Amino acid sequence: MAKTVSSPPKPAERITIREVAQDAGVSVAAVSKVLRDAYGVSDALRAKVRASMDKLNYRPRASARGMRGKTYTLGLIFPDLRNPFFADVYAGVNSALERTQYQAMQGFSTTPAALIEAMIDRQMDGLILIGPNESAASLAATGARLPLVTIGQHDKSGDGYDTVNNDDQLGARLVVRHLVGNGFRNIAMLSLMQPASTVIEQRELGYRLEMMEQKCGGTINIVRAPQVVRDVQVAVRRLLESKERPDAIFCWTDLMAFEAISVAVDLGLSVPDDIAIVGYDNTMFCDFAQNSLTSVDQSGELLGLQAARLVVERIDGRSAADHFTVPPRIVARNSSRPRKPI
Amino acid sequence: MAKTVSSPPKPAERITIREVAQDAGVSVAAVSKVLRDAYGVSDALRAKVRASMDKLNYRPRASARGMRGKTYTLGLIFPDLRNPFFADVYAGVNSALERTQYQAMQGFSTTPAALIEAMIDRQMDGLILIGPNESAASLAATGARLPLVTIGQHDKSGDGYDTVNNDDQLGARLVVRHLVGNGFRNIAMLSLMQPASTVIEQRELGYRLEMMEQKCGGTINIVRAPQVVRDVQVAVRRLLESKERPDAIFCWTDLMAFEAISVAVDLGLSVPDDIAIVGYDNTMFCDFAQNSLTSVDQSGELLGLQAARLVVERIDGRSAADHFTVPPRIVARNSSRPRKPI
DNA sequence: CTGAAAGCGCTTACAG
């Protein structure tokens, strides 16, 4: 390898608004206005400035803009990077932002509170939190500091931030209805062990209510496991080896459902003839024949799209809270098909 | 919903360096130096300033810092969000940055070139590109503008940026050796259809060379498919339905391998008794019993960790290129175990 | 070791 010691990259001598102004023969204020599509510039001036910007290949610096105005950057915070569902959400956010000056940047951290601070330090114009663990009060406090939209958080008590949700209660009901319709009655729910999540509340509530309505109240059984491979396996194994083994397990996410299938296969059980499995998120892995997993589609892309729309509205001045709900949809596959009659 | 029209979030009246200076009874320059751990401040002054910063809960604003110095923000660009392998890389980057002031922000776009510009507009201190499609010349041009490290890009001809790589040629060789050792000889490779990737070159080369060395040169067969579910399925189906069906398929990624297993299952074939399958990345899904996929571990976390280390070194002034290579490791599972003797 | 002053590249009232 040649060891040419070149000087480290320079701060890139970029074109500034001043040079554009000079080239166009106008003031810097005029250029700034064109840049922000602000009110009060003539078409002629705008055209002149645009021409100079193109000619000089001008690009505004976000830090400088951030000093007085906006950075045109939105922060995205996911709880888990391994779940492909979040890629759908991100895609939706991006498609909403496509024709705007905004850019979404995603951060990940094991300490979300610190990450929110880091985002604020970097003057994100707005924040989209997916599946936040924070309390409504804590979210309201964040919402008072910058435009905030949550995805997967059902507490709409405050006016300080917007929410976008899948109707989780209905989602759980659809699963129970589907399973009962296919002949399963002893349906266990493998839920998530996590403090204070309104999504968990809603989904468990939907499960309970629908089990009652379907006259399956006697076999209501909720088991909670943390999002950790080992713990999920232990929980599933316990369910599958119990005296009164359930007919079916409704799992928190597709990821957990794949683990459940794995444990069942390891135990020599057949899905769905010995045990039916249903997931949540309808990720692309559900389609693979070795999984063929029935799942609830919560339209991740639509959730992301709406969240981005709402956060931009907030940035533009809306102060009353807005809430958007997406209806869930069950996608039936082999993992829960009716059992072969004996 | 109550429609209390509160004013939109204010720009958050934050504590500035000036107020810290006043509280500590020193100049703003002194505070700035403490902030950057810069040379030339007495312990006494540093302690005073630290105390005031803590007391006032001071946090520096990245935009203001960026105006003159660094933003303490690193850009991460992934080619694909659905592949859980990238979560490992991200985890490695984060763990390298844990005790520093740097924060990694991940962007995703279908137009990587535009995303790089957006990152530069936002004055990222450095960039980590994972699996870039850009040419070495184009990367060198970017490396001249800001500190740059690539992951998964074997062209080390330039001095303008650092590279971190898994030894992909060796990885492919390990797969062929493993399969031949388990009795498979007609081994096809399902590679990626994409213009100009040195990773593809290296992996295909390793496959070819090792097939020759193992006296399997006669059955060398490389099929390329784009990273699209439908195309992968068609390619696999064609392989599995061909007159001279291979014994084994070495797939580009675990994702493609899972699709291959899916097609095999759909065709009523047994893995590995009819067809062995091997993947690449050793993602967590490989462990599930329904996949039980043999795969090459390329230590995503280590790749991310090293990349972060190198980019920070570049930011700190290193100008000679550095290159880091991680040895691959094959993890054998059911999908390629020796066939039952007939 | 410490500090006063200039300036980074924008946006924002404000005056014309």
Place this chain on the structure above:
DNA sequence: CTGAAAGCGCTTACAG
């Protein structure tokens, strides 16, 4: 509709 000037919160020479 247009522009001159102030200022956002830091860092960077430079002087003491």
